[in-house]
Amino acid sequence: MRTVEFDAVVVGTGPAGSASALVAAKKGLKVLVIERGPEPGSKTVSGAMIRIDEVGKVFGTDIPIERQVKRFKVIIANGGDRVNLDFPVSGLGTVGRRKFDAWMSSKAEAAGAVVITKTSVTGIKRTEGGIKVLTDRGEISTGRVVLAEGANPILSMSLRIRDDLTPEDAVQTAKEVYSMPQTEVTKRMGLSADTDGEVWRVIYVNKTFGAGFLYTYKDAIAIGAGAPMKSMIEKKYQPNVMIEDFKEDLGLKQLLSGTSLREYSAKIIPESGFPYCKAGIDNVYLAGDAIGLVNPLTFDGIGPAIASGVIAGNAVAEGWDPRKYEEALKYDPLIKSVISSRKLVKQLLSTGEKYVTLLPEIMKRWASGDLYGIRELVSENAWTILKDLTLLMQVRK
Numbered sequence: 001m002r003t004v005e006f007d008a009v010v011v012g013t014g015p016a017g018s019a020s021a022l023v024a025a026k027k028g029l030k031v032l033v034i035e036r037g038p039e040p041g042s043k044t045v046s047g048a049m050i051r052i053d054e055v056g057k058v059f060g061t062d063i064p065i066e067r068q069v070k071r072f073k074v075i076i077a078n079g080g081d082r083v084n085l086d087f088p089v090s091g092l093g094t095v096g097r098r099k100f101d102a103w104m105s106s107k108a109e110a111a112g113a114v115v116i117t118k119t120s121v122t123g124i125k126r127t128e129g130g131i132k133v134l135t136d137r138g139e140i141s142t143g144r145v146v147l148a149e150g151a152n153p154i155l156s157m158s159l160r161i162r163d164d165l166t167p168e169d170a171v172q173t174a175k176e177v178y179s180m181p182q183t184e185v186t187k188r189m190g191l192s193a194d195t196d197g198e199v200w201r202v203i204y205v206n207k208t209f210g211a212g213f214l215y216t217y218k219d220a221i222a223i224g225a226g227a228p229m230k231s232m233i234e235k236k237y238q239p240n241v242m243i244e245d246f247k248e249d250l251g252l253k254q255l256l257s258g259t260s261l262r263e264y265s266a267k268i269i270p271e272s273g274f275p276y277c278k279a280g281i282d283n284v285y286l287a288g289d290a291i292g293l294v295n296p297l298t299f300d301g302i303g304p305a306i307a308s309g310v311i312a313g314n315a316v317a318e319g320w321d322p323r324k325y326e327e328a329l330k331y332d333p334l335i336k337s338v339i340s341s342r343k344l345v346k347q348l349l350s351t352g353e354k355y356v357t358l359l360p361e362i363m364k365r366w367a368s369g370d371l372y373g374i375r376e377l378v379s380e381n382a383w384t385i386l387k388d389l390t391l392l393m394q395v396r397k
């Protein structure tokens with residue numbers, strides 16, 4: 001079997017992988033990036049909302065944005081009872097992952113990294129001189145490896161760097177993308193221009209307590225829903241049924257009527273990870289979803305993946321001890337915020353359902369002038385609110 005040599009090998013062309021490859025290649029390393037999909041982004045659930053500055057400061061500002069998000073909607077829904085907040089925003093954009101991942105990967109290539117696709121990494125072996133990366137197309141000799149393999153980190157788990165994901169630590173999501181002409185997206189969403197976008201974040205209760213979203217792309221609308229995997233298993237609730245219920249509850253069927261379903265996907269989001277698992281062992285560094293760096297409060301995974309990828313790129317280039325790598329991760333503001341949000345989210349998963357009932361009820365009582373009723377509701381729930389506020393005060397930047 002043919003063996004080739006590189007200073008560093010990066011597994012995955014997601015945001016974490018491309019960021020680490022870009023940084024390491026810029027520092028002069030001979031870097032190989034390996035992606036199992038036919039092209040970057042083809043294996044990733046299709047699209048997302050990004051914070052433009054978090055991406056721009058690493059990869060440049062020519063981001064292939066689908067739409068600039070101009071309006072952000074927060075919906076708290078308990079059946080027919082809802083609270084809707086709607087406000088203008090800036091600095092946010094929507095991206096399609098095929099174009100976005102290909103763009104990030106091209107930036108790593110422009111910095112000197114070599115990217116190969118249609119190749120799966122099947123194992124990592126220590127040798128006397130370094131590390132052997134095993135793939136379904138041959139072996140690569142290298143000194144350092146970044147595992148940016150996403151939410152199902154088989155290699156990281158097989159190396160025992162992190163434990164298997166358990167239902168307690170994961171959110172099951174389902175997503176659908178509906179195609180329509182660009183002007184139709186603009187019209188149906190009531191937007192002012194074909195480049196403007198809208199994003200929804202929804203907290204709701206159906207068979208389980210869950211969260212959902214709506215994103216506008218250039219020529220499509222994406223919707224998604226997610227719920228704690230443990231409660232989905234307990235209630236035998238399937239992802240495809242969850243997304244049907246979500247559409248029904250939010251009245252989305254009407255919004256999407258007459259359009260064609262372009263994509264359905266179901267994926268897990270890890271809700272725990274580093275620092276409860278290691279982020280590296282000698283010369284092997286984990287980044288992004290592989291160590292569970294999705295912010296469970298804001299659902300941002302791309303920013304923290306890029307931030308950890310940049311740190312991994314520096315670690316690879318300078319041969320950091322794994323402890324130095326982990327310390328650097330802990331000091332990054334985005335990653336700090338992910339870690340410090342987890343406690344609150346764990347608690348909200350047990351108490352959050354209460355707010356979904358409470359907030360619309362408070363608004364209803366306010367509308368009917370029942371201020372004493374609001375006082376009663378708040379005092380009945382004061383202990384829960386206080387506990388949650390205490391954890392909110394621990395969220396760090």
Ligand SMILES: Cc1cc2nc3c(=O)[nH]c(=O)nc-3n(C[C@H](O)[C@H](O)[C@H](O)COP(=O)(O)OP(=O)(O)OC[C@H]3O[C@@H](n4cnc5c(N)ncnc54)[C@H](O)[C@@H]3O)c2cc1C
Pocket residue numbers: 011012013014015016017034035036037040041042043044045047048049050119120121122148149150151155173174175224267268269287288289290293294299300301302303305
């Ligand atoms: C439904 C849903 C909606 C989301 N919405 C948002 C959002 O709006 N905003 C946001 O910021 N985040 C969002 N996220 C989270 C975000 O997608 C992830 O946090 C982010 O993609 C993580 O980046 P990554 O580089 O760690 O992993 P990934 O993007 O998953 O990339 C991993 C790559 O590694 C490749 N790979 C894996 N194993 C191998 C192997 N053995 N050999 C070769 N290649 C391999 C994969 O094919 C993939 O291309 C969402 C997630 C889901 C599931």
